[in-house]
Amino acid sequence: MPRSIRERAPPLLTDLYQFTMAYAYWRAGRHQEPAVFELFFRDNPFGGGFSLFAGLHDCLLFLRSFRFTDEDVEFLRSVLPPATDPAFFQFLRGLDCSGVTLRSVPEGTVVFARVPLMEVAGPLAVVQLLETSLLCLVNYASLVCSNAARFRLAAGPRRKLLEMGLRRAQGPDGGLTASRYTHIGGFDLTSNVQAGFLFGIPVAGTMAHSYVTSFTSLEEVWPQTLVAVSGDPDPVDIISLTKGWLSRVCELLGAEPGKIREGELAAFLSYAISYPQNFLPVIDSYSVGCSGLLNFCAVALALCELGYRPVGVRLDSGDLCRQSVDVRRVFRLCSEHFSISAFDSLIIVGTNNISEQSMAELNKKENQIDVVGVGTHLVTCTKQPSLGCVYKLVEVRGRPRMKISEDPQKSTVPGRKSVYRLLDADGHPFLDLACLAVESPPEAGVSLRCFPLGCDDSPVSVTPAQATCLRQDVFTKGQVRRDRLTT
Amino acid sequence: MPRSIRERAPPLLTDLYQFTMAYAYWRAGRHQEPAVFELFFRDNPFGGGFSLFAGLHDCLLFLRSFRFTDEDVEFLRSVLPPATDPAFFQFLRGLDCSGVTLRSVPEGTVVFARVPLMEVAGPLAVVQLLETSLLCLVNYASLVCSNAARFRLAAGPRRKLLEMGLRRAQGPDGGLTASRYTHIGGFDLTSNVQAGFLFGIPVAGTMAHSYVTSFTSLEEVWPQTLVAVSGDPDPVDIISLTKGWLSRVCELLGAEPGKIREGELAAFLSYAISYPQNFLPVIDSYSVGCSGLLNFCAVALALCELGYRPVGVRLDSGDLCRQSVDVRRVFRLCSEHFSISAFDSLIIVGTNNISEQSMAELNKKENQIDVVGVGTHLVTCTKQPSLGCVYKLVEVRGRPRMKISEDPQKSTVPGRKSVYRLLDADGHPFLDLACLAVESPPEAGVSLRCFPLGCDDSPVSVTPAQATCLRQDVFTKGQVRRDRLTT
Structure with a gap:
């Protein structure tokens, strides 16, 4: 042991x-x-x-x-x-x-x-x-x-769900327990590395705002070159390449280059140079529309030119639905205008204090969010802790x-009791039956009288097509x- | 390590x-x-x-x-x-x-x-x-x-507070963390033995309903004797002694002996024989007024006759305030009628899904509760988890x-900042001041301008009598x- x-x-x-x-x-x-x-x-x-x-x-x-x-x-x-x-x-x-x-x-x-x-x-x-x-x-x-199951039901089957509640859980073990059992409840991914280590749950995550704000200028980017995926072994000056793309993106979108944060561009570039196949930055450290999205597109287009496939972006504040629609529109514009099909499959991750209710609302509104990250409301079970x-x-x-x-x-x-799950002719469970262990078990096709809990005392008759021990x-x-x- | x-x-x-x-x-x-x-x-x-x-x-x-x-x-x-x-x-x-x-x-x-x-x-x-x-x-x-501090404020300084939330916490470590930090926040006791072991927090607890309901008759009580504290070394038949007291208590209170649960009496007796100096049973497994309180009084009076000091009772359901008043009245009656002064110092423990609000309400209503046990609402922080x-x-x-x-x-x-706590002439803190680490610290008796957070941008002037580093x-x-x- x-x-x-x-x-x-x-x-x-x-x-x-x-x-x-x-x-x-x-x-x-x-x-x-x-x-x-x-x-x-x-x-x-x-x-x-x-x-x-x-x-x-x-x-x-x-x-x-x-x-x-x-x-x-x-x-x-x-x-x-x-x-x-x-x-x-x-x-x-x-x-x-x-x-x-x-x-x-x-x-x-x-x-x-x-x-x-x-x-x-x-x-x-x-x-x-x-x-x-x-x-x-x-x-x-x-x-x-x-x-977790309720979040999954609210999110629908398509969207990927990421658990990221460790920092808000009841201490280290509360966080681990949350990661483990939200995975069983229907979450696809966790940010918790120890949960990946102990339980084999797929882990995910790229960067926080602190990474973005730690950069101030392009001088901090090092190395400043990247080798293309195939072909020429000579390193390419990725900064110049990206600057070129940034001008073209600004022109395409009618954006003001003066509002673009150089530190954010440096952060994205530095990350892309480290992980050219795993580029998924958080784009709202300053302003999505005026800076983050433009910087992302420029770096991602440069990566595409070198044969890499950028992954997508993360939105972490504001109206996620509206922003995701705007972001997707820009991705499509870039894809069409620059003939870069990789921009059609970029993913958008949304993380911003998501509750079961906001997940359900998000599902009703127009949005382009592929992955939702949930923390506090998931692990603390705010609705009923x-x-x-x-x-x-x-x-x-x-x-x-x-x-x-x-x-x-x-x-x-x-x-002492026995508990049976009664199924109908289609194999769907319709009743859980608790009876004394000494009573004989329910039989398929045989009608039985039972007393539904929480109703008045009048019995109902049911006929299971099948009964399994729960x-x-x-x-x-x-x-x-x-x-x-x-x- | x-x-x-x-x-x-x-x-x-x-x-x-x-x-x-x-x-x-x-x-x-x-x-x-x-x-x-x-x-x-x-x-x-x-x-x-x-x-x-x-x-x-x-x-x-x-x-x-x-x-x-x-x-x-x-x-x-x-x-x-x-x-x-x-x-x-x-x-x-x-x-x-x-x-x-x-x-x-x-x-x-x-x-x-x-x-x-x-x-x-x-x-x-x-x-x-x-x-x-x-x-x-x-x-x-x-x-x-x-x-915990809010529960302490709601409870007032007199009442003892017992943390008992382990079973509802976010796993083992959530429970340990809760025990540890609610003690710092103002709780006196914990039910969590491991927290006592690791952190030296005083532990408390006596019995659950399952203990009471596990007994059916006085035949299960063993041994059936107890030695008096001082004097005669011959064991006394505690069952007969208690039965005698039970008749007298029923007579005093006009209670129906037929409604008294023998299993409950057996449970109390068995516990009292094991721990004659630590007798504090839970008295609401069946009915406080018709059974639990009467059984308690009978066993406690028998213990007193043998020179022991019973400790008190626990109430775990229903209207705790009203019941505590009824229970105290019966204790006083017994004390006077049987001239047993130990009944004047019996304590009443209340535990029944206590929240900060119900603690505050409890404080406003007439009640006789000496110790309050708090579990779920304390450890899960229901109000804001x-x-x-x-x-x-x-x-x-x-x-x-x-x-x-x-x-x-x-x-x-x-x-990078420095944080100072400013005190007035009476030594009371009145402001926490965050300023840049490079700025000079506030000086005693010297007026300074500061900008209160969350207010509009207009500065206020304050003059600390003393300033400490926080x-x-x-x-x-x-x-x-x-x-x-x-x-």
Whole structure:
């Protein structure tokens, strides 16, 4: 077990009351009693109709490595009441998840409120100790994965989506979790290099405004030459070449050369010389129309003349839709006027505090944005920053357990359950059915009566064409059952 | 350097564009140019008038351990364009922060929008590479610390505040960061054991509803005896003793014994036998008035008879204020009727999805809550889940740099600055003054003209009685200057 995995969710990363309860169970000789907890959420997030379930992989790693070190136990001895029997700490020292079984919905499944997503069975004291860590690993992962899916639905299937929220996440690990689970939720790319390293997610990114503003004049460009892709091995003076193109672009567009920022041109040139096949600058450090777009076209045309293919531009402020339309028009003009077909396939990246709502609005308005980068609203889930999964005891020693609360919503449904997804004749799921584990499973073509949650108490009859088990045994007696731990 | 520290914020935990820019700087021979970045936020969080600055400790750990491994560099080679000069990877392999200087506001300082909180100076390529990681480490830490301070202000100075948000945070590290920085922001206690272990924050917690609902009958209580604190060494039958007290409590309060949950009584007894000096159960698993409170009083009175001091109760649902008043009234009745003075000092803990607003409302209503536990709204900062610190280039090679944006708010103030906090004759701060580093500092008793941010352009004159530097040199040439890295 690599140390880093234990470091992520060590067994002390939990609420103190798990230990005080574990001690009381142990003291009463109840710690080995077979118990079953269920993990579920009470309301679909974001006021929507579904959630994605995520975080299972991390839960499996956590269960597999769940073990207390001497140091952990010594710390617990220092915080639990002095009257705690020393033999309890010996018991903790020997604990692991070899008696634990986890049934779970697969990673990335579409799920609904109040359906038991995970069932954790095992010795009472152990499964109690797991509560906070499992909730912590599932809650945010599922929330951000669902949020990503909503962005994907708002964006439509065509557009590429880039996650870029690391700097606004809840610390390093919040950022990594966001990158990982937004990818499962439907994002194509991440800016987070560590997420690429650990999880193989494609990474993307080119330059920030600071790069552009760090240049003041063309004298800072070095080297000042570039070799053409094929043919002549002699380096070409790229600065002169670009200056020529800049004049022609200004003439074509009727732009004022006096408003063009030399520092920005220097920045673009310097980047293009470093990465002639990957030229995609941010063009709004000063003014898109008066400077950034003209500088881009000049450098990109020079690159094309040397046989390279520039990639596109990034817009990071203002009205992205309007600007993208203007930019695309200029690209088409250049393509036609200079007969440079590479300008027809340039891409436009838009990044400017995009929310699910602005993504949906963007989809309705005329625009030419090919890739959307999303940060803050994606990783912090502004619309609803927590999912609220809970972990409730449903059975002890084979007997159903229930909590009755002053808030009726907080009461639990007792007993160990089976969960089935019912499909219609076209193979479309239409109902998730939770019934007691001891009840017989639904049968294809056979009508059954069920009580829809959240409606009044009158039953409805449904006839599934097919019924599948929604959950799988993924961890049995200390072993991961399915080969999910590849990273 | 312990591996875990590097693991928390490894140098790959950043946006890809930092590396593409670093390469372009390196390729142009500009990577060693002296550059200065500033870190600040544009608006005070939560629509309020201030923020607390936090995360410095983590930034110092990050800077101190900033170094690429062979594995890191190999991964970068695989994601940067194939044309990247191999010598660049050699350069990365040798990089560290020995050329970096960090001036920063101290951890936990009250700060305001647009004041440069950190100044990061060093070789252009290196200080550019640090951007995302520093933002990630400061943004959430400052946000949650400020949020905690707002809860503290809403709660008033008397009440104890318990942070219990781990299960709703952005993963394990989000939860740890929350525990750590809410403590700096004014919380007294955390439920997070790992936060106690790592940072020495006092931990608290007793039992969940699952503990209560896991019991069904008094037969599950074991052992069934308890020894009195002093005097007789013979164990007392605590079940009989408690049953006697329960009858007397029911009689006193006119309660129906038939509505009392035996399982709940068993749970309380079992816990009290395990921790007779730390008895603080959650009393709303079924019904506070009909069961939980009566069971608590009976067990607590039995404990008192044996010379122990019960601690109090936790309420976790419903109208906390009203219930706390009812509970306190019953405590007083018991104290008077049974002459048990320990019942006068019982504490009432309230936990039920507390927000800053409900905390403020709670403060206005009659209530008897001594400790408030806060989870979701605290750690996820529901009201505004991101702070939005940015990192902007202000100087390269001694020359001021500026970004002019399509959004005027996104334009930056160029040049390296000094920041002073001006105090009045009573020693109260009244203005934070940012001026160019080359300008002379404000002098005590000397009037100066300044331009308030966010107002129109007309200057105001102020005369400080005292002026202090708001920032300190905390990291110079690879070394942490102040001894902050004790954990």
